[in-house]
Amino acid sequence: MSLDHKVKKRLKLSSLSSNSSYKGRSRSTTQRSDDDTTNSRETGKKTTVSYLKKKKTVYPNNHVNQTPRTMWAAPKRNQRSASTSINDDAATSVFKTKSPSGGDDDATRKSHKKRDELDGRRRKSSDVPMAAFKARKQALSDKRGVVGDGSDSQEDKPRKRKRIRLDRYDTSNKRIVDDDVLLDDVHGLKNKKDAVKSVEMSKNAQFRAIQPSHSILSYVEENLLGRRRLIELKRAGYNTELPAPLDNIPQSTSTERERIEESVFRNKLEFFAAANVSSSFPPPDVPEIAFAGRSNVGKSSLLNALTRQWGVVRTSDKPGLTQTINFFDLGSKVRLVDLPGYGFAFAKDEVKEAWEDLVKEYVSTRTGLKRVCLLVDTKWGMKPRDQELINLMERSNTKYQIVLTKTDVVFPMDVARRAMQIEEKLKANRSIVQPLMMVSSRSGAGIGSLRTALARIAKFAKF
Numbered sequence: 001m002s003l004d005h006k007v008k009k010r011l012k013l014s015s016l017s018s019n020s021s022y023k024g025r026s027r028s029t030t031q032r033s034d035d036d037t038t039n040s041r042e043t044g045k046k047t048t049v050s051y052l053k054k055k056k057t058v059y060p061n062n063h064v065n066q067t068p069r070t071m072w073a074a075p076k077r078n079q080r081s082a083s084t085s086i087n088d089d090a091a092t093s094v095f096k097t098k099s100p101s102g103g104d105d106d107a108t109r110k111s112h113k114k115r116d117e118l119d120g121r122r123r124k125s126s127d128v129p130m131a132a133f134k135a136r137k138q139a140l141s142d143k144r145g146v147v148g149d150g151s152d153s154q155e156d157k158p159r160k161r162k163r164i165r166l167d168r169y170d171t172s173n174k175r176i177v178d179d180d181v182l183l184d185d186v187h188g189l190k191n192k193k194d195a196v197k198s199v200e201m202s203k204n205a206q207f208r209a210i211q212p213s214h215s216i217l218s219y220v221e222e223n224l225l226g227r228r229r230l231i232e233l234k235r236a237g238y239n240t241e242l243p244a245p246l247d248n249i250p251q252s253t254s255t256e257r258e259r260i261e262e263s264v265f266r267n268k269l270e271f272f273a274a275a276n277v278s279s280s281f282p283p284p285d286v287p288e289i290a291f292a293g294r295s296n297v298g299k300s301s302l303l304n305a306l307t308r309q310w311g312v313v314r315t316s317d318k319p320g321l322t323q324t325i326n327f328f329d330l331g332s333k334v335r336l337v338d339l340p341g342y343g344f345a346f347a348k349d350e351v352k353e354a355w356e357d358l359v360k361e362y363v364s365t366r367t368g369l370k371r372v373c374l375l376v377d378t379k380w381g382m383k384p385r386d387q388e389l390i391n392l393m394e395r396s397n398t399k400y401q402i403v404l405t406k407t408d409v410v411f412p413m414d415v416a417r418r419a420m421q422i423e424e425k426l427k428a429n430r431s432i433v434q435p436l437m438m439v440s441s442r443s444g445a446g447i448g449s450l451r452t453a454l455a456r457i458a459k460f461a462k463f
């Protein structure tokens, strides 16, 4: 391409671009140039207002970002924000009337006045930097306790320091509450928590004050119930490598009668049936021993520990695993029944209610039911739902025996205290079977004793 041709092409391009920029700016800049150059007061007013309106409708917010490209092409002086450029005639006059000496003269003041008259509050607000303006407004509204933007006219009024009037019926005034009757949310919550805490503390104190009987204390010690150190178990001759080591008592220590009675638990444990409605219960042709209690109390684990057949009954650390009534045959002489837990399962309320109803129906109507082992977590003690079930069994003359579980997680003294507490509470009950049992499926403590107690049922049960 020849040099001549190149020069021609460049000339053509520049003329085109200047045309387009002119066209693009024509609407805004021609209008503004009219405004700028108009000296007549009337026309100046008119055009400025129309320009303002136009600006407002086209660029309501953040006009800089939304400005058309042609605006960017404008000279620097014109790139000021709309707020500063809206009254260029006034601005120009300020500039023009500034005397070379640098001081403001009358004309300047007049022009400012005129400008304010023209724009009113809008002008004023736009002159203040936005952040400072907002902060001032916020501070004002905070002071007045007004939500939202207070009217500008109030801002102009001289600010008086108002005295806060205390309205004793105004419950929304949270800071002035000074008595126990009227409490704000935070204080209410805190006091509630404190109240719960103090009740808990007093319960705890009451529990600590329990003096267990000598017989309970010696039973706990003999059976190594409660939290024990491994070294203590080893010294007593137990193999801590085995599951439930305390249940591996040397044969010689148990009596002949006990061995025979316990033999029923050497039978194979086999799943027989599951029922989620009473109509699907199997026929009551074998004596049944049921295990009831809150979710996660250790019912399924106890079945495994009693039979030493780990894994036949499924267990989980998540409450609510057992969701149906599960019947397990232990040989042909006895049936062990694993009930769904109540109270604290991870299940919907309706589902939990259905389980509870099923359990209640089973314990109060089942013909072949010889005993209910009501399991209570040693750490937490009896809960209202346990009491509910006890009341039901009392009414329906169902024999039940309390079994404290997970004794390995609390101190021996606390095991004894819990046993004492429950015995005291239920001593007047008629359908309760003594003694109260204390076990740990994990350490095996007390399992042998429970086995002996339950084996008698199988032996003496009559149909």
Ligand SMILES: Nc1nc2c(ncn2[C@@H]2O[C@H](COP(=O)(O)OP(=O)(O)OP(=O)(O)O)[C@@H](O)[C@H]2O)c(=O)[nH]1
Pocket (backbone or CB within 6 Å): 293, 294, 295, 296, 297, 298, 299, 300, 301, 302, 314, 315, 316, 317, 318, 319, 320, 321, 322, 323, 339, 340, 341, 342, 345, 405, 406, 407, 408, 409, 439, 440, 441, 442, 443
């Ligand atoms: N430390 C300790 N944990 C136990 C003992 N018995 C059971 N657990 C644990 O407690 C959790 C619940 O045991 P489960 O036997 O499934 O309890 P469950 O009462 O059948 O629970 P649901 O089927 O939900 O009603 C499991 O993580 C067990 O390992 C015990 O004697 N000591």
Ligand SMILES: [Mg+2]
Pocket (backbone or CB within 6 Å): 299, 300, 301, 314, 315, 321, 322, 338
């Ligand atoms: Mg279970």
